[in-house]
Structures are given as C-alpha cells and as structure tokens.
Amino acid sequence: MNKTLISGLLCAGLLSACASSSSDLKYEFKSDTPKTKTSLEVPPDLTAPTQRDRYPIPQIATQTTATSVASPATGAVVAKTATVERAGTQRWLSVPGKSPAEIWPLLKAFWQDNGFVIQNENPDIGYMETDWAENRAKLGSTVVRGLLETVGLGSVMSTPERDRFRIRIEKTETGTDVFFSHQGMYEIYINEAKEDTRWQPRPTDPEMEAVFLSRFLVRLGVDEADATKAVAQAQISTQARARLDNGAIVLDDSFDRAWRRVGLALEHNGLAITDRDRTLGAYFVKPADDEIQKANANKPGSGVISKLAFWKDNAPAATPVSTNLRVQLTRIGDSQVRIEVRSADNQPATDKGLQTLLQQMVNELK
Template sequence: MAQRGLIYAMALAGMVGCGSIGNLLEPDRVEYKSAGKAPSLEIPPDLTQLQRENRYAIPEANRGTATASGYTMQQSARPAATTTVAPASSADMRIERAGNQRWLVVKQAPEVLWPQIKDFWQDSGFLLVQETPQAGIMETDWAENRAKIPQDFIRNALGKALDSLYSTGERDKFRTRLERAADGSTEIYISHRGMQEVLVGAQKESTTWTPRPADPELEAEFLSRLMARIGSEEVRAKATVANAIAQPSRAKLVKSANGGYVEVDEGFDRAWRRVGLALDRVGFTVEDRDRTQGLYFVRYVDPDTDQKQNDKGFFSKLFTFGSNSDKAKTAPRYRVSVKGAGTSSQVAILNNDGRPETSQTADRILSLLNEQLK
C-alpha cells in the first residue's frame, strides 16, 4: 500500500509540474476574476446563497443592473458591426506622467476607443457596473487577482474543482475616464481602488473589509496592457509606461481665512484632468462636472458624522463610497472648484450653494486631494 501511495503521489506531481514551472517563470502575473456575477447568472431574490460564499462577497449595496436606457446608450456608442477600426500605431500613443499619476494619450476619438476599452476590461476578467459614454466613464466590479494565490502542491493537486475555497483576502476595482483633447486625441485615465479583509473582534472571530491605498503600479500595468490591446507591441508598451519621466511634486496645501486650498503648479487644463483622476482614486461620487466653470459636483461620506456606528458599518460606508449606493446618493454635496491663474491653479472646496466651505470636512477633502496631486 505504501508503494502504491508513492506512485500516486509521483503521478500527481507529474501532472502539476508543468503548471508550477509556468508560475515560476511568471511570478508577477495579473489574472483577475470578478467577485460579482453576470446579470444572467444572478441568484433569484427568493433564494439565499450559502454562508460559505458570503465571506468572499464585497458588501456593496449596488451591483449594477441592465436597463433599456443603458442598452440604448451602449449601442449608440458602439460603431456599426460593418465598421472596421484600424488599430492605433505606437507613434499614435504616448504616456504622460505627473507625480505617481500616469495616463495614456491616443490619437483617436473617444467614440472609436470606447468599445475597444470595454472589450479590454471584459476580456481581462472584469464585469462592468457603470458605463456612461456621455461622461466618458466606465467602472468595473470588485475583482480578485487570482495570481496572488500561492500555487502550492495541494492546490495544484486539487485543481480547479475546489478553487473557490481559496481567496487572497483582497479585491480591486478600476475606473476608466476618457477625456477628449483639443487636437481630437483622447486622454485615458485608469484609477484603482482596493480593499482587504482583516480580522476584527476581541478574539479575532470575524472579518471585515477595509480600504487599501490606490496602487499606481497596478494602474500602470493595465495602461501598458491597454496600449498593447489598442495596437502597440507588448514589450514596447511596458517599456513606455515604465520609462515615463516622473515629475517633481507640483501641489501643496495652503491655509487661508477662507478655508484653504490646494495650489497646483500646473495650468487649468492639466490641473482639471488630474483633479478628476484624484477624485476617482479616492472614491468620490462625481455626480456632474462643468468644465467651463471649473466645477466638479461631488458627494462625500464623512466618517465622523455618525459616532455611534460600529466598525463594520464604518468600513461598509467607506466601501460603498463612490458607487451608486444609497449612502453615496444621500451624502452631503460639495463642489470642487478648479481655477487657473496662468501657469498654476487653485483647488478649493465649496458648499452646495457655491460658497467657500470652512468645515473640518473641507480640510479632510483638501488633504485627500493634495496627497493625490503631489
């Protein structure tokens, strides 16, 4: 019996050997699997999912639904089936960088790039929960990077049959923003938000999801992959993103009697785009924007407004922040003002009536923006 067991063990090792070698050759793989489900596979409302699976579900209130109006917008943004879109050449793409923010500039119109970017995210293992072609925004569902799961002997031996038992304890989501430039090209911004599962309680008997900082390198990875998808060679795309010249810090927090502001050492056009990316990264709910007036209309969930909520409720509020959740929709509304003054710009916080906001909440928002704009 011992000999037979040894033979079985050797056979299992042989079957998984090739996969293990592949993993060693690609230690930094990115392989995402959405934490959500496709609309056609959602569990009916009268059924309850097993408790074992609930641990891995992100506590987000709104998962995105398919509507007739959404379908109409999607079809209007997609080119006709008979249209052939020529891939962009490497000469038509470049990476720009300011601080730890990078973005892709492509010499094509947003209408041409939109369906390509949508297919890119879906082929990368994500579900899309927000698609707004008019605003140039699409957002993925929370997803797990399965490549971070250790490829040990036991998991390889079991194969994919029990793969759902493994979890990294981390989830990521990405928002893509398309901005039309004056010369007809498109600026593409990818912002990351992350969450991680941590133990809580006196005996560490339960877990809760807490925010992780945005990962600029993960954003850069997907920018390079998007470049390759649009038309650049993969090696060239990775080198272009990696070698983008980093700029010195261009933002500082200034205190004043009117509540303070963030001074950005850039003109209005660049500052406007970077503020939009900063709001995406932090997770603000951007309800509207008026570029002519230099205003973003946002909602902000202040964690200090309800001192009686427990830790789980606190983190759940942060988790749904920036989504289409009820909490985000009813949160206080503010205006983020961007005013250019020659080669510099000022970013200030106004209340819903357009007057300067001098509360601690405004100071907190300015600190968050300043950290992203450095």
C-alpha cells in the same frame, strides 16, 4: 471516487500548476461577482452589474509593433498610438486621433479580458467602474491550486485582498485622455478568536495603475516591450507645487494638466465624479458608494464605517461632508490654478471633514 479518476485529477492539477508557473504575470484577476447571490464572505457589489451596449464591443485586430520615444517638449514618453503623461505618481494616456466613442468599446473589452466585470458605466460622462476582483496570482502556482481549479473548486483558495478600478475618458482637442484609478481593500480579523472579519480600505497602488495602462497600450496596438518601457520611463515634465491657501488649494501648473490631475486626486480620495464641465472648470462629485460598508453590513461588530476612505484613521470619524459637492478650478494667470470645494449650488462649503480632503489632495498633487 476510483483510483483512475483520482490519478487523472492529480495529473491535471500538476499540468495546470506547471503551466501557471511558467507565467510571470504579477496581476491575474478574477471577478468576485457571482452569477447568483451568495454569502457575505464574497465581498462587495453583490447586485447585478448595470450593462449598457451603447457602443458594441469590436473585434480586436492583430497587434502591431510601435516604438516609444521621449518628447523633448513635455518629457512625456510617446508611443506610436498614445502619449504617456505623468505628474508625481499619477499617470494617464493621451490617445490622439481617437474619439471617446472609439475608445469606449476598447476599454470595455479590455477590462473584461483582464478578469473584471463592468459594474457601472455611463458613456455620457465617460465613466466606467469595475466590480471587486481578486488577484489570483498572489495564490502562487501549487499542485493543490491546480487540482482545485481543474475540478471547479478554485474559489476555495482565496486571498484577503480585493481590487477594482474606476475608468474615466475625456475628449481633448487632439483625441481622448484615458485615466485608470485603483481602489483596494483587505480583510482583517476583528477578534482574538479569529471568527469575525471586516473589510478595510487600503492605499491606492500606483504600480498597479501603471501596469494596466501598459496593458491598454498593448490593446491599442503597441508592442508589449515598448508599452512597458513607455509607462516606466514617463518623466515628470515640471515639478508642480501644491499648497493650502485660505481653505483652498493653489497648484502651480497649467490649467489643462491641473484639470487632469485633480480628477484623479478626487477619485483616489473616495469621491465619484458624477458630472464635469471643463468650460466652467467644475467637477461635480459625491462620496462613492461605500462597498466596504456593504460587505460588513451584517457582520458582528462592524460598527459605523466612514463614507470616505481618507477619513479612516485611529481618530474618531470626522463630520461627514455634504452628499454632493462642486470642485471649482479657477485660472490664476497661465501657470497657477486655485481649487476650491463648494456646495452643489456653488456656495462656500463649511463641512469640517473637507479640511482632511484638501490636505490629502495637496499631498497627492505635490
């Protein structure tokens, strides 16, 4: 390689680094899904993503400015095109006047534009899942990184963390509700020689969910500053209480809000919603595919990893729950809901591990 070429690459790297340093983006994701199968050092989802074009991706029009105001009735913050709802650390968007069929292609384009690949999608139940991606913003803006990125070797530098999202939409009387659920994992050394590693789950990040809800508001046409303000200032309208009661959860909240919140709590605790029937008050769920186990499958000392992230602690693994479960919500008057976990055929579930799940859900729903 001659001196002229080396100088050119260094200049390009410097320019790239300078350009990156001017950005204050905290989240800058890039998918790990390779075009061809590579080594296990690239974490999960090594299979080709399922792509369905039931709803074509539209061209996005120029963003328009919208304002946000606090609603005196609910405490939610209303943007011109959506309402930001909040309960505890949970947030979601209510988009009036838009059907799920209209929202779906916007979501698909949105996640692709933010560096993710859609790994699974099912428009029939309003469910979408991204692959695992790396937050490249955590690498910082350095001359070396800029140079490597310029010559196509950016993947040489990497962080020990990966993130993905589950996206769920539901039709409401006035429009569509949109839910983003984050999952994270990190890589650790498992021996003193630092030769072998293992991927471990890490807690859900409410801040990251809020950031992407804000970005999606911008995609809907809200001014960026107003979108950030709407998500940040969304207030809890009522202090809902949750408690365990005879093997079930009693939640002091309206059925509509309980329905939304329970769906998020299930996803945060490692369960995938395969179907739902709001009329019956039932979510049908199963343990999510253990992508962390896939990543660790052929690594020495990987051992047996529990199917559900909420069982991950220093104690021996709990007894696995059934493959398919039904989560039943029952109204108790106008301001309480009873939440029970049953078998798929609607019989009382007796799995020991369910007590751990119920306690984790109580902690989130409080």
